[in-house]
Amino acid sequence: MITDNAPLLEMRNIKKDFFGNQVLTDINLKLKEGEVLGLVGENGAGKSTLMKILFGATDIRETGGYGGEILLNGEKVSFATPFEAIAKGIGMVHQEFSLIPGFEATENILLNREPKKTNLIAEVFGERLDTLDRREMDERAAKAIEKMGVKIDQHMLINSMPVGHKQFTEIARELSKEQLKLLILDEPTAVLTEREAEALLASIRGMSERGISVIFITHRLQEILSVCDNVAVMRDGVLVQEVPAASTNVEEITRWMVGRNVDNTAARTESRINEDARTILEIDKLWVDMPGETVRNVSLSVKEGEILGIGGLAGQGKLGIPNGIMGLYQAGGRVVFDGKEIPLNDPRKCLDSSFAFVSEDRRGVGLLLDESLEWNVAFPAMQVQNRFLKNYLGGLVKWRDEQAIREVTEKYIDELKIKCTSSKQNARELSGGNQQKVCLAKAFALEPKVLFVSEPTRGIDVGAKALVLEALKKFNREKGVTVVMISSELEELRSTCDRIAIISGGRVSGVLPAGASVEDFGMLMLSNVV
Amino acid sequence: MTESITMKDKIMASLKSFGLPRLIITGFLLLLLIMAPFVGADLPTQISNIINRFSWNGVLVLAMVPMVHSGCGLNFGLPLGIISGLLGATLSIEFGFTGAFSFLMAIVIATPFALVLGALYGWLLNKIKGGEMMIATYVGFSSVSLMCMMWLLLPYHSPNMVWGFSGKGLRTTISLEGYYNQALAGIGQINIGNVSIPTGTLLFFALLAFGIWAFLHTKTGTAMTAVGSNPVFARAAGINVDRIRMLSVIMSTWLAAIGILVYEQGFGFIQLYMAPFYMALPAVSAILIGGASVNKASIMNVIVGTILFQGIVTMTPTVMNNMIHMDMSEVIRIIASMGMILFALTRKTEASR
Numbered sequence: 105m106i107t108d109n110a111p112l113l114e115m116r117n118i119k120k121d122f123f124g125n126q127v128l129t130d131i132n133l134k135l136k137e138g139e140v141l142g143l144v145g146e147n148g149a150g151k152s153t154l155m156k157i158l159f160g161a162t163d164i165r166e167t168g169g170y171g172g173e174i175l176l177n178g179e180k181v182s183f184a185t186p187f188e189a190i191a192k193g194i195g196m197v198h199q200e201f202s203l204i205p206g207f208e209a210t211e212n213i214l215l216n217r218e219p220k221k222t223n224l225i226a227e228v229f230g231e232r233l234d235t236l237d238r239r240e241m242d243e244r245a246a247k248a249i250e251k252m253g254v255k256i257d258q259h260m261l262i263n264s265m266p267v268g269h270k271q272f273t274e275i276a277r278e279l280s281k282e283q284l285k286l287l288i289l290d291e292p293t294a295v296l297t298e299r300e301a302e303a304l305l306a307s308i309r310g311m312s313e314r315g316i317s318v319i320f321i322t323h324r325l326q327e328i329l330s331v332c333d334n335v336a337v338m339r340d341g342v343l344v345q346e347v348p349a350a351s352t353n354v355e356e357i358t359r360w361m362v363g364r365n366v367d368n369t370a371a372r373t374e375s376r377i378n379e380d381a382r383t384i385l386e387i388d389k390l391w392v393d394m395p396g397e398t399v400r401n402v403s404l405s406v407k408e409g410e411i412l413g414i415g416g417l418a419g420q421g422k423l424g425i426p427n428g429i430m431g432l433y434q435a436g437g438r439v440v441f442d443g444k445e446i447p448l449n450d451p452r453k454c455l456d457s458s459f460a461f462v463s464e465d466r467r468g469v470g471l472l473l474d475e476s477l478e479w480n481v482a483f484p485a486m487q488v489q490n491r492f493l494k495n496y497l498g499g500l501v502k503w504r505d506e507q508a509i510r511e512v513t514e515k516y517i518d519e520l521k522i523k524c525t526s527s528k529q530n531a532r533e534l535s536g537g538n539q540q541k542v543c544l545a546k547a548f549a550l551e552p553k554v555l556f557v558s559e560p561t562r563g564i565d566v567g568a569k570a571l572v573l574e575a576l577k578k579f580n581r582e583k584g585v586t587v588v589m590i591s592s593e594l595e596e597l598r599s600t601c602d603r604i605a606i607i608s609g610g611r612v613s614g615v616l617p618a619g620a621s622v623e624d625f626g627m628l629m630l631s632n633v634v
Numbered sequence: 635m636t637e638s639i640t641m642k643d644k645i646m647a648s649l650k651s652f653g654l655p656r657l658i659i660t661g662f663l664l665l666l667l668i669m670a671p672f673v674g675a676d677l678p679t680q681i682s683n684i685i686n687r688f689s690w691n692g693v694l695v696l697a698m699v700p701m702v703h704s705g706c707g708l709n710f711g712l713p714l715g716i717i718s719g720l721l722g723a724t725l726s727i728e729f730g731f732t733g734a735f736s737f738l739m740a741i742v743i744a745t746p747f748a749l750v751l752g753a754l755y756g757w758l759l760n761k762i763k764g765g766e767m768m769i770a771t772y773v774g775f776s777s778v779s780l781m782c783m784m785w786l787l788l789p790y791h792s793p794n795m796v797w798g799f800s801g802k803g804l805r806t807t808i809s810l811e812g813y814y815n816q817a818l819a820g821i822g823q824i825n826i827g828n829v830s831i832p833t834g835t836l837l838f839f840a841l842l843a844f845g846i847w848a849f850l851h852t853k854t855g856t857a858m859t860a861v862g863s864n865p866v867f868a869r870a871a872g873i874n875v876d877r878i879r880m881l882s883v884i885m886s887t888w889l890a891a892i893g894i895l896v897y898e899q900g901f902g903f904i905q906l907y908m909a910p911f912y913m914a915l916p917a918v919s920a921i922l923i924g925g926a927s928v929n930k931a932s933i934m935n936v937i938v939g940t941i942l943f944q945g946i947v948t949m950t951p952t953v954m955n956n957m958i959h960m961d962m963s964e965v966i967r968i969i970a971s972m973g974m975i976l977f978a979l980t981r982k983t984e985a986s987r
Contacts, residue, residue, distance in 0.1 A: 430870065451872050452873075454872075472863045473864065493853055504851050
């Protein structure tokens with residue numbers, strides 16, 4: 105029932121920057137009544153920010169608002185809070201549940217909008233003492249559930265529901281609002297089983313027939329194609345494509361999502377895959393219990409002297425691999441290095457086997473923020489390898505060798521061009537990029553045989569990015585160190601690594617040479633996504 | 635011209651690093667010292683008092699340092715170490731050691747108690763990471779209460795220590811006359827007019843302080859500071875965080891045991907029963923006033939803090955008493971010391987983790 109009248113929603117030239125960091129550029133989007141729009145893009149492409157702007161999320165206003173304008177039914181709107189957006193008929197189902205676990209589905213669906221019965225006490229003391237009209241509540245909730253088209257038990261407590269039903273309860277809550285005209289679903293199928301997802305898709309079609317417009321965000325492209333009227337693809341804060349779903353296919357969408365400029369992507373030119381290199385590190389059936397980055401079953405082999413990239417979408421488990429191997433999260437499976445099995449869950453054993461790890465959590469794991477750069481650089485090498493120490497009384501007293509520590513720190517400050525006032529400066533005072541360089545210096549100082557680098561360029565500026573990647577390549581080339589680099593940015597992996605393994609759903613979905621086409625990587629990333 | 639600016643900058647920088655709270659307290663202490671002669675208090679006696687009290691309390695404050703460095707927070711469980719010290723003290727007398735030798739023996743006997751209790755305490759603190767200071771407070775309180783019973787029940791017989799009538803159970807206050815009263819203070823004591831300087835005690839403190847300073851420069855000491863600064867970083871660098879924390883708690887407990895013995899030899903009495911109850915807060919306050927934070931403390935913080943805290947606590951009652959010509963010293967002492975503790979605890983958030 106797509107009509108030709110003025111669009112329900114129109115976004116014009118939406119712009120947003122976070123403290124000078126442009127995340128959305130000139131987004132133009134139209135949505136007709138009853139239209140289902142699929143919104144896709146890699147993590148960080150700007151989908152969530154765009155939806156937050158539409159929904160009036162307070163953090164948008166706190167970070168300086170946005171540019172451009174939003175028209176709802178041809179009328180200009182600007183929501184200061186989500187409440188205003190709700191009042192205008194916009195509903196949103198978030199990735200995280202906002203339900204009260206100890207309440208029934210009905211109570212959650214109608215929370216704070218319950219039909220009420222007045223009574224004598226309430227007459228005297230005001231309407232806060234009204235009682236709930238349970239029968240009316242049941243009817244309304246039942247109606248909302250029926251509208252959704254999926255059967256859930258409206259009297260079941262949220263905490264005894266399977267995760268899919270919680271998702272449906274959220275959707276029913278939005279549907280129970282009479283004024284609802286536009287529903288935003290942010291990755292609703294991520295937690296659903298296949299059958300539940302199908303039921304949800306059917307219910308989206310039902311909503312569309314009733315004239316409710318839906319913006320549907322997901323990584324599962326098949327779902328988009330099967331339910332949406334139009335597909336909008338975002339990449340790096342720009343709306344790169346908007347086409348009817350019928351006229352496109354998964355491959356094409358994938359290419360739009362990941363390809364910067366597909367034709368002239370700078371895959372590593374001197375890409376060298378040495379088939380004869382021996383396998384130095386063998387990962388076998390690894391599982392890691394890292395919250396949000398669960399690794400289910402990963403088997404990988406790393407060749408001596410190569411740079412192996414590990415990529416994949418956020419939350420698929422790529423970060424769990426180094427964290428698990430290095431003993432920072434509970435892990436199981438087998439890791440064999442140079443013919444010797446490395447015991448898991450013991451960071452010291454890994455360091456003793458000359459592994460080093462640059463964590464993605466720079467400030468949390470990577471640095472001693474309140475100590476000098478000298479300490480940051482020298483500490484692991486001092487503790488693990490007894491370097492930078494002076495022995496007195498026949499080794500009984502191991503005294504810190506301040507001069508050796510300063511020398512090594514200054515060496516790396518020069519080598520990695522770390523901007524700081526002196527080697528005594530506290531790590532906290534450095535910028536993100538320079539902190540990252542300190543983390544690298546720390547790992548380099550360990551002189552490892554295998555170096556794990558997790559998200560080395562996250563949150564740092566372009567200049568520092570290039571320097572960090574170059575330093576890694578140089579370290580690999582000159583010292584012959586095997587590097588395993590984990591990154592969300594495919595381009596970065598392709599320009600740095602020799603081979604790239606793509607992790608999806610906690611498993612390896614494939615290993616390709618860096619020169620393989622962006623589409624191939626994209627397909628691997630989106631296969632068996634959980 | 636430029637030189638004067640850099641000089642000024644240097645002074646400003648050093649003042650800044652000294653910190654505003656310390657400047658205010660130092661100013662207040664100086665004011666009290668200036669007022670003292672005018673209200674009729676003898677200044678040399680007062681100065682001598684401050685130095686003596688510093689020498690008694692220094693080691694107890696020093697006992698805070700290892701646990702602060704390992705990130706276990708301020709050792710509110712100080713009474714546990716103090717009890718080890720008291721066991722050493724009473725057993726040394728019970729076994730018949732006398733004179734300065736009884737001090738040495740008290741240390742020797744207190745040590746195994748401190749190590750065992752410290753290890754248990756450390757094990758407990760490793761179980762409840764994040765809530766150390768609250769738990770530590772109650773470990774201190776409950777150990778004091780337990781020992782209140784034990785002092786009565788343990789089979790002590792030395793007539794110098796037990797209650798006169800019943801012949802069993804320890805007295806609340808035991809004089810150290812003939813035992814180790816002034817055992818350290820007497821060594822090389824300097825008397826100039828009304829000022830007496832307990833050289834031995836100060837040297838003993840300096841020795842322990844040097845020991846801690848040196849320890850913090852070793853590999854293990856460095857690891858301890860790193861554990862306090864960022865335990866996840868330390869773990870990722872292969873440090874056994876729990877073991878380092880345990881070590882720091884044992885060190886703190888042992889220093890507290892030694893600290894109370896040093897305190898007693900200066901004070902001249904062993905105080906049992908509820909006395910250890912009140913020992914932790916002044917020590918905590920002193921180190922906080924000295925500029926330490928919950929996870930950073932230096933020897934300098936200990937020295938400055940102890941002088942300032944003890945200075946205020948001794949000077950305020952004296953000056954006030956003389957001003958209003960009424961003996962309210964005890965009341966004012968309590969107000970001043972509790973006020974200082976309150977002030978110090980509000981300073982706790984000054985440097986965040």
